[in-house]
Amino acid sequence: MPAARWNQVARLLGFLRQRSGQGAGVGDGQLLERFVQERDESAFELLLWRHGAMVLNVCRRLVPREEDAEDAFQATFLALVRKARSIRRHDGLAGWLYRVAYRAALAARARSVRIARHEQPSALPEVCAAAEASWNDLRPILDDELSRLPERYRLPLILCYLEGKTNEEAARELGCPTGTVFSRLSKGRALLRTRLVRRGLTLSATSLAALLSESVVSAGPVPTLVTATLTAGLSIAAGQSGVVSTQIASLTEGVLKAMFLKKLKVVVGVFVVLAFLAAGGGGLLYHALSAGQPEQVQLNPPPIKPPPEKDRDQKAGPDKLATVTPKAGGLERISEQSATIVAFESVEVVPQVSGILKSVPADIGSRVRKGDLLALIDSPDVVKDLELAKIALELARAKIEQEEAKVETAKTEVLAAEATIKARQAELVSSQANQQFRKKVVERMKQLHANKAVAREEIDAELAKYETALANTAAAEAALENAKAEKNQKLSRVRLAQTALRLEQLHVRTAQVGVDKAELLVNQTRLTAPFDGMITERNLATGDVVSPRNPRPVVRIVRTDKMRMIITVSEDEAVLVHAGMPVELTIPALGERKIPGLTVSRTASFLDRKTATMRVEVDVPNPKSLLMEGMFGRATIKLGTNPKALVIPRSCLVDKTMEGSWVAKGVYVIKEGKARFVSVTLGFSRGDRIEVLSGLNADDEVVLRPAGLNDGDAVRTKTSR
Numbered sequence: 240m241p242a243a244r245w246n247q248v249a250r251l252l253g254f255l256r257q258r259s260g261q262g263a264g265v266g267d268g269q270l271l272e273r274f275v276q277e278r279d280e281s282a283f284e285l286l287l288w289r290h291g292a293m294v295l296n297v298c299r300r301l302v303p304r305e306e307d308a309e310d311a312f313q314a315t316f317l318a319l320v321r322k323a324r325s326i327r328r329h330d331g332l333a334g335w336l337y338r339v340a341y342r343a344a345l346a347a348r349a350r351s352v353r354i355a356r357h358e359q360p361s362a363l364p365e366v367c368a369a370a371e372a373s374w375n376d377l378r379p380i381l382d383d384e385l386s387r388l389p390e391r392y393r394l395p396l397i398l399c400y401l402e403g404k405t406n407e408e409a410a411r412e413l414g415c416p417t418g419t420v421f422s423r424l425s426k427g428r429a430l431l432r433t434r435l436v437r438r439g440l441t442l443s444a445t446s447l448a449a450l451l452s453e454s455v456v457s458a459g460p461v462p463t464l465v466t467a468t469l470t471a472g473l474s475i476a477a478g479q480s481g482v483v484s485t486q487i488a489s490l491t492e493g494v495l496k497a498m499f500l501k502k503l504k505v506v507v508g509v510f511v512v513l514a515f516l517a518a519g520g521g522g523l524l525y526h527a528l529s530a531g532q533p534e535q536v537q538l539n540p541p542p543i544k545p546p547p548e549k550d551r552d553q554k555a556g557p558d559k560l561a562t563v564t565p566k567a568g569g570l571e572r573i574s575e576q577s578a579t580i581v582a583f584e585s586v587e588v589v590p591q592v593s594g595i596l597k598s599v600p601a602d603i604g605s606r607v608r609k610g611d612l613l614a615l616i617d618s619p620d621v622v623k624d625l626e627l628a629k630i631a632l633e634l635a636r637a638k639i640e641q642e643e644a645k646v647e648t649a650k651t652e653v654l655a656a657e658a659t660i661k662a663r664q665a666e667l668v669s670s671q672a673n674q675q676f677r678k679k680v681v682e683r684m685k686q687l688h689a690n691k692a693v694a695r696e697e698i699d700a701e702l703a704k705y706e707t708a709l710a711n712t713a714a715a716e717a718a719l720e721n722a723k724a725e726k727n728q729k730l731s732r733v734r735l736a737q738t739a740l741r742l743e744q745l746h747v748r749t750a751q752v753g754v755d756k757a758e759l760l761v762n763q764t765r766l767t768a769p770f771d772g773m774i775t776e777r778n779l780a781t782g783d784v785v786s787p788r789n790p791r792p793v794v795r796i797v798r799t800d801k802m803r804m805i806i807t808v809s810e811d812e813a814v815l816v817h818a819g820m821p822v823e824l825t826i827p828a829l830g831e832r833k834i835p836g837l838t839v840s841r842t843a844s845f846l847d848r849k850t851a852t853m854r855v856e857v858d859v860p861n862p863k864s865l866l867m868e869g870m871f872g873r874a875t876i877k878l879g880t881n882p883k884a885l886v887i888p889r890s891c892l893v894d895k896t897m898e899g900s901w902v903a904k905g906v907y908v909i910k911e912g913k914a915r916f917v918s919v920t921l922g923f924s925r926g927d928r929i930e931v932l933s934g935l936n937a938d939d940e941v942v943l944r945p946a947g948l949n950d951g952d953a954v955r956t957k958t959s960r
Contacts, residue, residue: 265285266412267286267289267332267333267412268332269282270282270283270285270286271286271323271326271332274286274323274476275323275324278473278476278477280469280473283320283469283472283473284465284469286316286319286332287316287460287465287468287469288465289402290332290333290336290402291312291460291465292402292460293333293336293337293340293397293401293402294312294315294316294336294337294340295308295309295312295460295464296401297337297340297341297344297382297401298311298312298315298340298343298344298347300344300379300382301341301344301345301347301348301379301382302344302347302348302351303348303351304351306848306849307347307348307350307351308344308347309460309464309849310347310484310486310487310490311340311343311344311346311347311490312340312343312460312464312468313464313467313468313471313483313487314343314346314347314487314490314491314494315336315339315340315343315494316336316468316472317468317471317472317475317483317487317491318339318343318491318494318495318498319335319336319339319472320472320475320476321475321491321495321902322495322498331390331394331413333394333397333398333401333402333412334390334393334394334397337385337386337393337397337401338386339494339498341382341383341386342494342497342498343490343491343493343494346490346493346494346497347490350486350489350490380435381431381435384431384434384435385397385431387434388427388430388431388434391423392423392426392427392430393427394413395409395413395420395423395424395427396424396427396428396431398412398413399420399424406420406421406424463807463847463849463850463852464849464850466577466807466850466852467807467847467849467850467851467852470809470852471483471487471809471851474809474811477921477924477929478892478904478921478924478929479811479921479922483851484851559954559955559956560909560914560942560943560945560948560954560955560956561942561943561944561956562909562940562941562942562943562956563887563888563891563940563941563943564937564938564939564940564941565885565886565887565931565935565936565937565939565941566885566886566887567885567886567937568880568882568884568886569880569881569882569883569884569885569886569922569923569930570880570881570884570886570923570924570925570928570929570930571877571879571880571925572815572877572878572879572880572881572923573875573876573877573878573925574808574812574815574816574874574875574876574878575873575874575875576806576807576808576873576874576876577806577871577872577873577874578804578805578806578824578857578871578872578873578874579804579805579869579870579871579872580802580803580804580805580826580859580866580867580868580869580870580871580872581802581803581805581868581869582772582797582798582799582802582803582868583798583800583801583802583803583858584770584772584797584798585795585796585797585798585868586769586795586796586797587776587792587794587795588613588614588766588792588793588794588795588796589790589791589792589793590614590616590763590766590785590786590787590790590793591760591763591787592616592618592621592760592763592764592785592787593618593620593784593785593786593787593788594616594617594618594619594620594621594764594784594785595616595617595618595782595783595784595785596614596615596616596617596779596780596781596782596783596784596785596793597615597616597617597781598614598615598781599613599614599615599777599779599780599781599793599794600612600613600614601613601614601768601774601777601794602774602777603774603775603776603777604773604774605773605774606771606772606773606774607768607771607772607773607774607796608768608771609767609768609769609770609771610767610768611767611768612765612766612767613766613767613768613774613793613794613796614766614779614793614794615764615765615766616763616764616765616766616785617764618760618764621757621760621761621764622761624757624760625754625757625758625760625761627757628750628753628754628756628757629754629757631750631753632747632750632751632753632754634750635743635746635747635749635750636747638743638746639740639743639744639747641743642736642739642740642742642743643740645736645739645740646733646736646737646740648736649729649732649733649735649736650733652729652732653726653729653730653733655729656722656725656726656728656729657726659722659725659726660719660722660723660726662722663715663718663719663721663722664719666715666718666719667712667715667716667718667719669715670708670711670712670714670715671712671715673708673711673712674705674708674709674711674712676708677701677704677705677707677708678705678708680701680704680705681698681701681702681705684697684698684701685698766793768796769796770796770798771798771800772796772797772798772799773796773797773799773864774794774795774796775795775796775797775868776792776794776795777793777794778791778792778793778794778795779791779792779793797868799861799864799866800860800861800862800864801858801859801860801861802858802859802861802866802868803856803857803858803859804822804824804837804856804857804858804859804872804874805854805855805856806854806855806856806857806874806876807850807852807853807854807855808852808853808855808876809851809852810846810851810852810853812878813842813846813852813853815878815879816839816842816853816855816876816878817839817842818838818839818840818841818842819838819839820838820839820876820877820878821837821838821876821877822837822838822839822857822874822875822876822877823835823837823874823875824837824857824859824872824873824874824875825872825873825874825875826866826870826871826872827871827872827873828870828871829865834859837857837858837859838857839855839856839857839876840856840857840858841855841856842854842855842856843855855876857874881922881923881930881932883932884922884923884930884931884932885930885931885935885937886928886929886930886931887906887928887929887931887935887941888927888928888929888943889924889927889928889929890927890943890944891906891907891941891942891943891944891945892904892905892906892921892929893905893906893907893916893945893948895916903918904918904919904921905917905918905919905934906919906931906935906941906942906945907941907942907945907948907950908935908939908940908941908942909940909942909954909956912953912954912955913951913952913953913954914942914945914948914949914950914951914952914954915950915951916950917934917935917939918934919931919932919933919934919935920932920933920934940956942954942956
């Protein structure tokens, strides 16, 4: 059981010990009686914790989904609230809860199957492995047969096996000797084994005991589930409606209806038997009367009327009823809730590097400032990794210088190639000019030869020179193209060198990240406080080995200058609570010290699907560190008033059974000298006053303490102030 739950149970036991002097020895009967008569919240909550694990585990064995099991759990205890006055044997409450939980779980399972078939016919759960399926199927059969055992054998089995009590504790609970409990357990196990054999299941005594005891080690209800059930139960006991979801309300009504039908069957059976006996006994009665029997048999004696209840506050005579007029305007609505104090900030300091703890200067109770050293880790590998990362960074930077030099060289070669191109262009121009000159000389020589001015040999010589000029021009053009190709090649080398430079620049950045990461790991060998606070846990000591693969917190630090107060409010109050509302906090551990001037800091703005409650947080200054994490408190939130509501004394209310088993809340009003029952819708209540939201008018004359009054009775009244 979590520590928070143990704290709650311890507080409840202390509360009962102060009030009754018996503490944990208070029996179920006393607790239930206290809840019925006084609406004692602590008594009902202790019953929840005492029997909650048994009820929830019964539901879990029969219902596959955890949500449905929790719905059946709440329906069981809400049925207890509705039927608390009619439970005759309070000391057998565990058996009663077991039967109701069994019925509620069956109803929840049937509902779940219907929904699954309707919404996803193909998504019904498949059959598990044979061994697991048979073991899971055995638990519902066991619960079925256990619920059919006679009560004298069923109760000891439930107390000892399902609730984990010893034989002595069960004997005290049942009010019988320990030997009687032992014999009933033995007989009950034998009967249960016989019933299982009839259903084709053969279990040894050891296997049966193990299967019965399995739920003792199962998890009990979480505190939020208990809180939601407690809130809903108290609201229903106060006559409020709409405090639970429709699913839970439907389950509760179904269970109560099933219980009523079962009782109805028993009554009908008794009537049938009595009718049968009366048919045979009528003849005997006839012969007795005809034989001169002097006495007359009075089968229906007149009922004895109870004496009229005296009104201690009013002086009206027995023939007059005290009445009141509803007061317009609702009560000042105050939400009083249990509160838990938690740290405003809390963190577990976990090492992120492997090594050996060199020192742990922080200890439990130490107050630290932000940045203070909490622990020092000796990690040589991390230091060496930093050195390697720095060397890799230097190598990358050297390669950048090398690649930059290659880029400059490639650019210089491009400039040389451009100069060569210019030279080749000049040579081409010279060759073309020489070619043109030789061409003109050849044409002039041909004219002179035609005039027989020069010899043929001279023309041939000029033609040879012209052909040489043509060859020189072609060579110059080829040299120019070659120079251009060399320039393109040099440009490619420049681009290649620049790409290599960018690659090395990326290598430098990568190496820099490696250095930064290594420095971060080196810095993480020093664990420092993330904020001002106090050390509340120390889990490791100097010399312990730490590793991120097996994370263990060295210390836990909490912020104590400001705390959080956690409150959960019900669905009907959630719509009224908002940030800025005034809150008063009372701390019992500090001598009922009150902390005024607080306001709601934030709300969750949504309801928890399982508990139908909303989380509310209040920031509480704690300059002197008087508040500690885990403290219990009582929070009072002022929610305002409902101007449309009417207020009447609680003593005006009466429960009236309508058709079937439906019980209506209402009052008697005086109309034309007669009492008339009126159903009302109730709202918030405080002390002996309660709000009426509908069903009543402001000018109605409402009867005070209408005990023994029936609808339509003629009455005389005396108005109460």
